[in-house]
Amino acid sequence: MIYITLLNIAIFQGIVLGIIILKSPLFKSNANKYLAYAIFTLSLLLLNLVFEIVEIYNTIPLLRFIDNIEWGFILPVFIFLFTVHQVNHPIQHSKKIRWLFVPFIYYAFINIFNDLGTIAGVYDIPNSIDKVIGVLKLIGIFIVPPFIIGILIYTYSFIKFSNNTQEKKWITLLWTLVSVLLLSWALAIILGLxxxxxxxxxxxxxxxxxxxxxxxxxxxxxxKYRLAKDKEGINKLLARKISLNDNDLSIDTNLKKVNYSNNLESLTTENSYYIKLEALCKNHQIYRDSTLNREKVAEKLGISPGYVSQLVNTITGGNFANYINHYRVEAVKEMILDSEFKNYSLLAIGLESGFTSKTTFHKSFKKVTGMTPNEYRNSQK
Incomplete structure (x- = not known):
């Protein structure tokens, strides 16, 4: 059944994603820890539905504990904890936060106690106790809407404390999706009961x-968010490490455009335009511009795009793209060897060095070094 297959894929992906977030040093933080817990919780909700559809509870009654626990109560709590840790709000250290778990524990205890005799066949619940449990369950049902709505509104109030626009956008979108999911779930329960x-x-x-x-x-x-954060961090590190002072390189943009097509003797490493091109790459790192092309370089040097190609092809023996990519690869190698960049992903490093995609990055890097970026990083450990 296609529907069951889609759910199983999502459950598997949720579990794997949660484990990666918890175990990978790239994602290790208190905020991401709670995000992983939220993903595990959502996966359990989907798993419960799959078990109901395939009627596995009739075959293995002991698994019913998954159904007895109202995971929907704890999901918004984890989203709240993720948010306050992500924006680094002081409330994250408050012990009062523990009270947010009470509704979850309350309803889980009632359901498990109510079904314990049926599942295990240990005892029969007296009518008086059964009535008390029924009242407590009814109270629990009335707790659902205000609790979910309240904690979602409370969570949203903390998003504004984020100082990063990208971060604020990501948390807001996550909050919106979870809110729609939880409120729809609560509404469905009320309509059904x-x-x-x-x-x-x-x-x-x-x-x-x-x-x-x-x-x-x-x-x-x-x-995508991690990639954006990595690129931002790499950019700040590079800006701090290297002072890009345009005064260090004197380029006369009014230089007369000369056609050297018939003067190949001048196309050597001593060529003034080539020297300036090298300076642009080494001192100003123009290769980090992913949209860099012959036209942009020609404009900086004050020569024609055709002469840029002729200059590079004759002196280096390769084309313009290979020339620029070589500088990008060398920049990546330098960052890999620098311990300050060890917590950033290789893809982010490659993109911040000017490569436009993962494929281009890996292909160019292997062409220059004979190894993939990951193999090169491991060889330096």
Missing amino acids: FFEYDISSFMKLLALFGTFVIHWTAYFGIF
């Missing part, structure tokens, strides 16, 4: 939305 609507189809659609949340978190929330 009080109005006796058949919510099975709606819950299946909601589960598909849950799979989307996991996929989105995996790609845009984790990979």
Whole structure:
């Protein structure tokens, strides 16, 4: 069944993603720890639905504890903890936060106690106790909407404390997706219990939305956001390490454009334009511009694009793209050897060095060094 397959893929991805976040040094932080817990929780909610569809609870009753625990209560708590840690708000250290887990523990205890006799066949619950549990469960149902709405609003109030626009955008999108998911889930429960609507189809659609949340978190929330943060960090480090002083290089942009096509003797490393091109790469790192082309370089040197190609081809024996990519590879190698860049991803380092994609980066790096970036990094350990 395609539907079950999609859910299983999302569950597997959620578990793997959670483990990667917890174990990888690239994502290691208190904020990401709670994000991993949130992803695990969402995966368990989807797993519960799969178990219900395939009726595994009838075959293995002991697994019903997954169904008995209302994971929907703890998911917004983890999102809240992720947010306050991510924006580094002082409330993250408050012991009062523990009270947010009370509704989850309350409802989990009631459900497990209520079904314990049925599952294990240990005892029969007396009618008086059964009525008390029924009242407590009813109270729990009335707790659901205000608790979820309250903690979501409370969480949103902390997003503004982020000083990073990219970070604020990512947290807001995550909060929005989780809010839609949780509020729809709570609404479905109320409609099913009080109005006796058949919510099975709606819950299946909601589960598909849950799979989307996991996929989105995996790609845009984790990979893309981490990449953006890495590039920002690398850029700041490079700016601090190297002072790009335009006065260090004197380039006369009014130099007369000369056609040296018939004067190949001048196309040597002593050529004044080539010297200036080398200075642009070494001193000003123009290769870090991913949109760099012959036209831009020609404009900086005050010569024609054709002469730029002729200059590079004759002196280096390669084309303009190879010439620029060589500088990019050397920049990557330098950063790999620098301990200050060890916590940044290789892809972020490659993109910040001017490469436009992972494929181009790996292909160019292997062409120059004979190794992939990861192999080169491991060889230097």
